[in-house]
Amino acid sequence: SQELEQSPQSLIVQEGKNLTINCTSSKTLYGLYWYKQKYGEGLIFLMMLQKGGEEKSHEKITAKLDEKKQQSSLHITASQPSHAGIYLCGAVGGADGLTFGKGTHLIIQP
């Protein structure tokens, strides 16, 4: 079965600083999703990557999928308090249900 490992598990960043979250898969990724979750709430879709080398950006968040399609990174530029939360990477596993990593807890310090 596919496993996704996220690093770091938690991250404390000063407001305005850049940061990167990584997601590594045990198998080739055929679709990699990034979601954000606020504590105790549902998941908010951020971006989806499919092709090796693909890169997508939305506002100050950029996600990349490596050429081998086994690793993805999420980069936030000039972090803001609104970026705080749990970031989850998910991949299409069996039966189209997503397999998720454990998440990265991001705290933004003012």
Added chain:
Amino acid sequence: DTGVSQDPRHKITKRGQNVTFRCDPISEHNRLYWYRQTLGQGPEFLTYFQNEAQLEKSRLLSDRFSAERPKGSFSTLEIQRTEQGDSAMYLCASSLGTGPSYEQYFGPGTRLTVT
């Protein structure tokens, strides 16, 4: 489009009781998924529907769990004889189609606490 909705948002029940959760997907989405999320973990897939047909169940879905999607619209997830280990956030998601090209949109979740 109001997004995926779930009801109730919170449920506290005593061990041994039955509970039922409801999910209303985005109206034109034919795929509906149920996930369970425990503290400090990512969501874990439970089951999914293509219209009204339940096509896959995870091994996490014990015999005490049953899900339905009558008429291919809203879905219900019932847990019978709840156990403390059932305490978790139950998340519903829907998508427009099948495969990795279709993102899944999640509801706010139902947090279950079994005392």
